[in-house]
Amino acid sequence: MTVINIINLKKSFNDKKVLNGVFLKLEEGEKIVIKGPNGCGKTTLLKIIAGLIKPDEGIVEISPGTKISFMFQNPIFLPWLNMEENLNLTCKDPSKLKELIDYFDLKDYLNLFPHQLSGGYLQIFSFVRTFTIPHNLLLLDEPFKSFDINRKEKAKAFLKSHLDNKKITLLMVSHQEDREDKEIADKIFNLF
Amino acid sequence: MKNSLRFKITFWIIFFLFWYLMGMRINSPAIFPYPHKVLLKTISLLSDTEFLYNLGITAIRSLVGLFLAFFIGFILGNIKNEKFYVGIRNIIDIFQSNPLIIWITLALLWFGFGSKTVIFTTFIMLFPNLYLSVYYALKNIPTEYIELFKIYPISKKNYITKFLIPYIKPFILPVLANSTISSFKISAMAEFFATNNGIGFLLSYAKTFLNTEYIYAISIYLFIISKFLEYIFRKMNILKEDLKL
Numbered sequence: 081m082t083v084i085n086i087i088n089l090k091k092s093f094n095d096k097k098v099l100n101g102v103f104l105k106l107e108e109g110e111k112i113v114i115k116g117p118n119g120c121g122k123t124t125l126l127k128i129i130a131g132l133i134k135p136d137e138g139i140v141e142i143s144p145g146t147k148i149s150f151m152f153q154n155p156i157f158l159p160w161l162n163m164e165e166n167l168n169l170t171c172k173d174p175s176k177l178k179e180l181i182d183y184f185d186l187k188d189y190l191n192l193f194p195h196q197l198s199g200g201y202l203q204i205f206s207f208v209r210t211f212t213i214p215h216n217l218l219l220l221d222e223p224f225k226s227f228d229i230n231r232k233e234k235a236k237a238f239l240k241s242h243l244d245n246k247k248i249t250l251l252m253v254s255h256q257e258d259r260e261d262k263e264i265a266d267k268i269f270n271l272f
Numbered sequence: 273m274k275n276s277l278r279f280k281i282t283f284w285i286i287f288f289l290f291w292y293l294m295g296m297r298i299n300s301p302a303i304f305p306y307p308h309k310v311l312l313k314t315i316s317l318l319s320d321t322e323f324l325y326n327l328g329i330t331a332i333r334s335l336v337g338l339f340l341a342f343f344i345g346f347i348l349g350n351i352k353n354e355k356f357y358v359g360i361r362n363i364i365d366i367f368q369s370n371p372l373i374i375w376i377t378l379a380l381l382w383f384g385f386g387s388k389t390v391i392f393t394t395f396i397m398l399f400p401n402l403y404l405s406v407y408y409a410l411k412n413i414p415t416e417y418i419e420l421f422k423i424y425p426i427s428k429k430n431y432i433t434k435f436l437i438p439y440i441k442p443f444i445l446p447v448l449a450n451s452t453i454s455s456f457k458i459s460a461m462a463e464f465f466a467t468n469n470g471i472g473f474l475l476s477y478a479k480t481f482l483n484t485e486y487i488y489a490i491s492i493y494l495f496i497i498s499k500f501l502e503y504i505f506r507k508m509n510i511l512k513e514d515l516k517l
Binding site: 127130131132148149150152154156158160161165169170209213 | 416417419420422423424426430434435438439
């Protein structure tokens with residue numbers, strides 16, 4: 081079953097063409113990593129698929145019943161809530177949340193506010209949040225960007241096990257230099 | 273002693289000295305009474321029930337005007353329709369382009385002598401800033417938060433209590449605090465022309481009978497009330513700290 085079918089997608093910002101005729105098809109359970117240089121429209125493509133940005137031209141077909149979870153490139157948390165309150169606010173799966181808090185050893189950081197955490201920790205919390213809502217399409221925008229090596233390995237291991245034997249479709253944006261994407265993806269989609 | 277306190281004490285000594293010297297130079301209690309006489313009058317008003325009663329009336333009128341301006345400003349500020357905004361903006365331009373005295377005069381014609389005129393005038397003067405602060409705060413909600421809640425939807429109750437109110441608070445509270453301080457002055461001004469009670473009326477009455485000490489004493493109370501409210505709002509971190517020397 082086709083989950084995403086993108087035909088001739090075009091998007092410009094202030095006359096600057098970001099996406100110029102993109103075609104992409106994802107089958108259920110498929111895992112694709114999008115690569116490309118800075119400013120080539122990787123994030124824009126994910127946001128269009130998530131329905132956060134409207135395309136100028138082209139067709140974006142998402143199969144009915146698709147539940148999307150999106151990990152933003154820059155972690156977004158409400159600065160007046162601590163991390164526990166931030167996660168609980170959007171969480172639809174408390175047991176998954178608890179499991180991930182334990183897995184990443186984040187208990188000691190739950191009482192802290194976003195401004196008290198490093199970029200790396202915010203990225204981990206953002207990664208955790210992605211799995212706390214029901215989804216069968218995962219859109220991850222440079223998910224391991226600010227992780228240290230240990231957490232990167234743990235996150236990748238978790239993602240792989242999460243995707244194993246499940247009909248979850250993955251579309252992940254990754255930086256050009258990341259070589260380990262092959263461990264996760266079925267295909268690499270180059271966006272130029 | 274801290275520098276700022278020393279400066280304040282020096283300032284007030286010079287201020288009262290200057291006042292005293294001006295009083296001696298002008299030599300007319302009906303125009304420029306001596307500071308010690310004004311201070312004695314100010315203290316005596318504390319036990320003057322008529323004065324306290326009128327002070328209370330002014331406080332109630334200003335709070336009603338403030339509440340109406342905030343309530344209506346908040347409700348209308350939540351309407352995101354651009355055409356509606358342009359319509360309200362035009363009305364606000366009319367409110368703001370006319371001096372206070374025009375509104376007092378018009379209110380006197382529409383509502384007659386009494387509280388309604390004072391409340392209406394207070395409302396007209398406070399509504400624009402309160403409405404605009406709500407409207408712009410909501411209009412400028414960062415895209416990232418809008419995107420966050422599209423992907424991670426939350427209940428309406430949580431959206432209001434955990435996002436909207438905390439987000440909007442820093443935009444509205446300083447305006448509300450300044451409006452509270454202004455409301456008292458606006459109401460007193462309107463009462464001067466439009467009522468037979470309240471602080472403004474006492475000023476008008478004192479002016480008619482050239483009771484200058486009384487006028488000065490009332491102005492000191494208006495100053496104290498305004499500074500006291502400012503102090504409270506600063507302590508609550510709603511208004512920013514003033515310049516410290």
